[in-house]
Amino acid sequence: MRILIVEDNKLARITLKGFLKSHEIEEAETYDEAKKLLLSNHYDLIFLDLDLDFELAGLELAKICKRRNLYSVILTGHEETSIVEQGYTSGARDYLAKPVTQDKVDYTLQSYVVFDSEKRVESLIHESYITTHQKTLDELNMIKRVYLSDKPILIKGPTGTGKTVVAKLIKEACRIPDNKFISLNCASFADNLIESELFGHKKGSFTGADKDKIGLLQKADGGLIFLDEIHSLSMRAQQKLMKAIDEKEFYPVGSTAPVKSNFRIITATCENLTELIVSKEFRTDFYARISHIQLQLYALKDRPADILALLNFYLSKEVRKVVITDEARDFLVTLPFKNNTRDIESLVDFWTRNGVGIVERKDIPAQFLPVEEKPKTPKLTRAQKKLICEVGLKAYMEIVRDEIIMQYLEMNNQHRLKTAEDLGITDRTIRYALNRKQSKEIQLPLEVEYENSVH
Amino acid sequence: MKTVSTSLIHKINNHLGVLLSSVEAMEANLHDHDYLKEVIAEICRKKDDYRMIVKEIKEKVAEQEA
Numbered sequence: 001m002r003i004l005i006v007e008d009n010k011l012a013r014i015t016l017k018g019f020l021k022s023h024e025i026e027e028a029e030t031y032d033e034a035k036k037l038l039l040s041n042h043y044d045l046i047f048l049d050l051d052l053d054f055e056l057a058g059l060e061l062a063k064i065c066k067r068r069n070l071y072s073v074i075l076t077g078h079e080e081t082s083i084v085e086q087g088y089t090s091g092a093r094d095y096l097a098k099p100v101t102q103d104k105v106d107y108t109l110q111s112y113v114v115f116d117s118e119k120r121v122e123s124l125i126h127e128s129y130i131t132t133h134q135k136t137l138d139e140l141n142m143i144k145r146v147y148l149s150d151k152p153i154l155i156k157g158p159t160g161t162g163k164t165v166v167a168k169l170i171k172e173a174c175r176i177p178d179n180k181f182i183s184l185n186c187a188s189f190a191d192n193l194i195e196s197e198l199f200g201h202k203k204g205s206f207t208g209a210d211k212d213k214i215g216l217l218q219k220a221d222g223g224l225i226f227l228d229e230i231h232s233l234s235m236r237a238q239q240k241l242m243k244a245i246d247e248k249e250f251y252p253v254g255s256t257a258p259v260k261s262n263f264r265i266i267t268a269t270c271e272n273l274t275e276l277i278v279s280k281e282f283r284t285d286f287y288a289r290i291s292h293i294q295l296q297l298y299a300l301k302d303r304p305a306d307i308l309a310l311l312n313f314y315l316s317k318e319v320r321k322v323v324i325t326d327e328a329r330d331f332l333v334t335l336p337f338k339n340n341t342r343d344i345e346s347l348v349d350f351w352t353r354n355g356v357g358i359v360e361r362k363d364i365p366a367q368f369l370p371v372e373e374k375p376k377t378p379k380l381t382r383a384q385k386k387l388i389c390e391v392g393l394k395a396y397m398e399i400v401r402d403e404i405i406m407q408y409l410e411m412n413n414q415h416r417l418k419t420a421e422d423l424g425i426t427d428r429t430i431r432y433a434l435n436r437k438q439s440k441e442i443q444l445p446l447e448v449e450y451e452n453s454v455h
Numbered sequence: 456m457k458t459v460s461t462s463l464i465h466k467i468n469n470h471l472g473v474l475l476s477s478v479e480a481m482e483a484n485l486h487d488h489d490y491l492k493e494v495i496a497e498i499c500r501k502k503d504d505y506r507m508i509v510k511e512i513k514e515k516v517a518e519q520e521a
Binding site: 009010011012014015016017018019021077098099100101102 | 465468469472473474475476477479480481483484487490493494497498501
């Protein structure tokens, strides 16, 4: 750490320096000397004597530290609370009552380390998760308080709200190396395979187990295991995992020898686990084990202000510049974005792939529009349904295609090349359609009813 | 019982406090001879200040006894 000691009493200065031997120390004796150093250098920590060449000069220097976002500690022989209060008001983060001792200095350094770690985690939060939504920020800020605990964390939130991002954020906050961060989506494995993945197995324990396998819980020893979609875990696997969380010990499939592993667990779900407990699809006791600390993430519909921030973030990653018109912006913040951030990413990807330079309202694909604004799709009539049953879907599609071709031919006065151009097909396709028409003469029931495709 | 003045108490507190802290710092850095020399030199430089305080205490005590 780079530390500045501002103290006019040389013996006191040297003494403090003696308690801070493992750090890089700089010294200042007067207000002017200290001010000059503070304005031109960065220090992790600054000890400020209260009275220098004029009374309470330390408070003035504390104000400079505050402006420069530096961590200052007031050194004071004054024991009055009002002086300490003035120190805090001026921007000091801590105070150290004289006479200075090694214990007091160590305590001050510890407080600084905690403050510095919180600051680091706060930057990680801002770098990893884009939001201005206060409730989300409150949840994320909880990480600053809990990341050092080894208690399980449950991240709850709809799909695409960044549960994996938050798990990785906690991993970064805990300084867990990449090879000790094990991530698994529980929904990707069948019930019989998930146990083998988590706990490992012995050779010959089941068909296909041709060699010993180390489970992910063992790989996460000394690290962090992140289990996404935890609601997909079978009741049996939940019970086994619960025991492993409690005892930090488990048996690989087919083994009688227990394996020890000191892992920390983070789980995530987009389901309401309480409802699953009621429907007996999730164990209450397992829920109690994994939900010591809970973090709730919110859907974009609850934080519409984040929609534009996320769009700007993904657009800034693209080489090609895309501009969104004001009208499109106003409309975008009203959209539901059911898959949350994933939808925003897909939307930006769609614009980029399709070479959209200026995004207007019409450039927002139907899949992102609210249900009531979706283009209407035809509903099959009874006659059409009957025909499909009679001839099969493939033949029906052929009939529909031929009928469209016939209608276009009629519109174009039987001009085949013009029809081919209009429909983007070849003349040959038209000829085949005409031949089929002549040979089959099946009448397509053309009346269609229209209604919304989604109910 | 009469007491010595507040300013004298402050002086004693300050000087004796720093002196005691410096002894603790020396104890923590016994292997660092350069550091020990620096602290001792400073204490020696301040010995007149300490003498003055002792003198002041004696005067106050004499004053009170009289």
